Amino acid sequence: MTPCLLRTIEEVRAQVADERRAGRTIGLVPTMGALHAGHGALIDAARAGAGFVVVSVFVNPTQFDRRDDFEAYARSLESDVAFCGERGAHAVFAPSATEIYPPGHSTFVEVTGLQDPLCGRFRPGHFRGVATVVAKLFGIVQPDRAWFGEKDAQQLAIIRRMTLDLNLPVAVESVATVRDADGRALSSRNQRLNPDDRQLAPALFRALRTAQAAIAAGCTDPAAVREAALAELRHIPRIEIEYFEIVDPETLQVVARIDGPVLIALAAWLGGVRLIDNVRAFAPAAG
Ligand code: PAF
Numbered sequence: 001m002t003p004c005l006l007r008t009i010e011e012v013r014a015q016v017a018d019e020r021r022a023g024r025t026i027g028l029v030p031t032m033g034a035l036h037a038g039h040g041a042l043i044d045a046a047r048a049g050a051g052f053v054v055v056s057v058f059v060n061p062t063q064f065d066r067r068d069d070f071e072a073y074a075r076s077l078e079s080d081v082a083f084c085g086e087r088g089a090h091a092v093f094a095p096s097a098t099e100i101y102p103p104g105h106s107t108f109v110e111v112t113g114l115q116d117p118l119c120g121r122f123r124p125g126h127f128r129g130v131a132t133v134v135a136k137l138f139g140i141v142q143p144d145r146a147w148f149g150e151k152d153a154q155q156l157a158i159i160r161r162m163t164l165d166l167n168l169p170v171a172v173e174s175v176a177t178v179r180d181a182d183g184r185a186l187s188s189r190n191q192r193l194n195p196d197d198r199q200l201a202p203a204l205f206r207a208l209r210t211a212q213a214a215i216a217a218g219c220t221d222p223a224a225v226r227e228a229a230l231a232e233l234r235h236i237p238r239i240e241i242e243y244f245e246i247v248d249p250e251t252l253q254v255v256a257r258i259d260g261p262v263l264i265a266l267a268a269w270l271g272g273v274r275l276i277d278n279v280r281a282f283a284p285a286a287g
Contacts, residue, residue, distance in 0.1 A: 003055070003084045004091045009140050012054065012093045016141060019090075024051030028143035028170075030134060033057040033094075034074035034188035035083045038178040042147040043087040045175050054141050055084045057094040062101070062108075063129030069274075074191050093141065100136060108132045111158045111165070117252045118154050118265055119276065122242055130155055131162050138163070138170050146170050151177040151185050153263055153278045154252060177277070179205065185277045197271040200236055204268055207232045208279045211246070211264045215281040220258045222246040229264075242267040242274070249280065258283050 006012045016026055027050025029042045039055075046053045057080050064070035081092050108128050114120075115127035138146065148156050160172050178186045183205035184198075193201060211229040219225050226244055233239050247254050249263040258281075265278035 001085050001088060001090075003081060003089050005081055006054075006091055006093045007095060008099055009095065012091070012141055015091055016052070016054070019052040025145070026050060026141065026143045027053045028137065028141045028146040029053065029055045029089070030137050030146065030148070031055060031057055031080075032059045032073065032188065033080045034076055034191065035080045036178075036186050036188065036190075038149055038151065038186035040083070040087050041175050041178050042149060043084065043089050045173065046145070046147050047088050049147075049173065050143070050145055052091070053089045054091045054093055054143065055080075055089045056137055056141070057092055058100060058133070058137075060100075060129055060133040061097055062132055063126050065123045065126055072192065074188055100133065109135045109162060109166075111161050114154070114158045114161055114252055117247065117254075118243060118245060119267060120154070122267065127155070127158050131158055134159050135162060135166065135168070138168050143170055145173055147173045147175055149177060150174050151187065151277065153249075153265060157250070157252060183209075185275075187275065189273050189275060192273045194271055197238065197273070200238060201270060201275060203233060203236055203239060204266060204275060204277050205279075207244075208264055208266065208277060212279050212281040215258055215262065215264075215283055218284055220283060222255055222258060225258065225264075233268075238270060240269040242269060246281075 027046035029046050031039050059073050061070055077094055084092050109131040110128050111131050120127055156174055163170055163172050182202040184201045207229040210232055211225045214225045214228050244266045245254055246262050246264050249261055261282050263278055264281055267276045
């Protein structure tokens with residue numbers, strides 16, 4: 001199936017209105033393109049959960065804190081459209097930057113608190129850009145449901161909060177992180193890793209698993225868990241850890257003691273490429 005390629009807000013609105021008239025529910029999968037099997041899992045979930053699936057492909061300039069990162073971000077619209085067709089999406093919405101941010105655009109969405117820790121500490125303005133573009137996509141496409149990946153755990157928490165706070169009539173759904181056989185989380189940024197660094201990247205997931213195992217074994221001290229995990233990475237000097245935190249999954253604030261569910265989240269640099277990953281962990285029940 002070849003999905004229809006929609007370039008303007010008017011086109012996407014007209015198409016969505018037709019589908020609604022035909023009684024179909026609308027699903028949205030927001031992406032920045034360079035689609036891979038992780039996005040494929042989002043499209044599959046959307047296909048199962050909505051009658052008409054729109055995939056947006058838009059490299060959103062307002063969420064990049066560095067111009068060079070924005071410019072280096074992989075762009076591959078033709079193959080993205082083909083990918084969406086193979087996965088059964090019905091439409092691809094690929095607007096220009098001025099379609100989304102026309103001259104005079106001055107409104108931004110900030111989810112205070114949740115936007116500040118973890119990636120927010122190192123990427124000023126990033127989540128303001130994400131929340132703004134997702135709010136706009138919700139307003140443009142007006143989906144019943146929208147799907148996001150759990151690899152971007154902070155983004156997901158922020159989008160859920162924003163949707164709740166702004167009373168947006170969209171159900172925010174999530175899909176588990178898709179990994180290579182060696183554990184590396186799929187990401188559009190992996191394309192920029194050189195072959196040697198690709199071999200090193202799974203060490204990040206192994207460190208997360210070490211932390212997860214320490215918690216499952218009863219360690220309640222975040223510093224000790226962190227130390228055990230980071231010890232695994234010290235012999236790989238090419239991996240530069242930006243943060244490795246054990247946080248409350250709702251508030252994203254670091255925990256002083258691990259006595260309930262936690263999110264273990266990291267960001268690291270590898271050969272000039274910034275990677276993020278996370279896992280959930282659960283302290284064993286007391287008694
Ligand atoms: O996760 C992404 O690809 C982006 O942050 C999103 C949600 C499409 C907003 O630009």
